[in-house]
Amino acid sequence: MAGTGRAGWRKGDPGLYLTGHPINQYLKEIERYVGGVRLKDMHPTDRGKVITAAGLVIAARVMVTKRGNRIGICTLDDRSGRLEVMLFTDALDKYQQLLEKDRILIVSGQVSFDDFSGGLKMTAREVMDIDEAREKYARGLAISLTDRQIDDQLLNRLRQSLEPHRSGTIPVHLYYQRADARARLRFGATWRVSPSDRLLNDLRGLIGSEQVELEFD
Secondary structure, eight states, X not given: OTTTTBOOOOBOSTTOBTTSOTTGGGHHHHHHHHTTOOGGGOOOOOTTOOEEEXXXXXXXXXXXXXXXXXXXXXXXXXXXXXXXXXXXXXXXXXXXXXXXXXXXXXXXXXXXXXXXTSSEEEEEEXXXXXXXXXXXXXXXXXXXXXXXXXXXXXXXXXXXXXXXXXXXXXXXXXXEEOSSOEEEEEOOGGGOBOOOHHHHHHHHHHHOGGGEEEEOO
16 A cells, blocks of 8 residues: 555456556666666575565465474565565564565565575565665655746645655755756755655656656765
8 A cells, every 4th residue: 555665556367467567666766775686686695695685575474383483484576586585583573564465575684595495585684665665775855846837836735745744754855947957955854754655656646757756875
């Protein structure tokens, strides 16, 4: 659902989506979090080396071993491939609430061969949903307006869209474009926002999808 780090779409047959793969709208963004590495490019990591992966949770469960230990298991899909992610005791205690089907997750850990499945698996150390990743990695929310667009009515609607999301850490930058110049106006510290899907979608619906984007280093 919007604003919860989960994607919304209609699903048909298993593995098929009636409106295209739901991760499509996030691919450009999550490349920032994983260094451009897709799941099809995953390979076993050297001892002690941690790698980051991202994808849509298509399955999640918690199992209990014969010794009574709990293990969280989820499968990520980024359209290029799939990866099984395992969370053992400490990680599961910390991140179990994120193991929900249809959620976009960014996970860091070590990758190894899975003798049982013949594929790869990741032992997770850190798990974030996409809202948390934005708060951690984004350096600004850029809103670009042209001199033809900007007027008091639009600015009021822009303020109304931002208002409910002012509890975050991401600064808002307004770019004003004219034929002969481009200026950046930075909103005050009290206008730092949480860049949820709901906010981004509201802004894109208001002024255009190409005129709202997250800024990264």
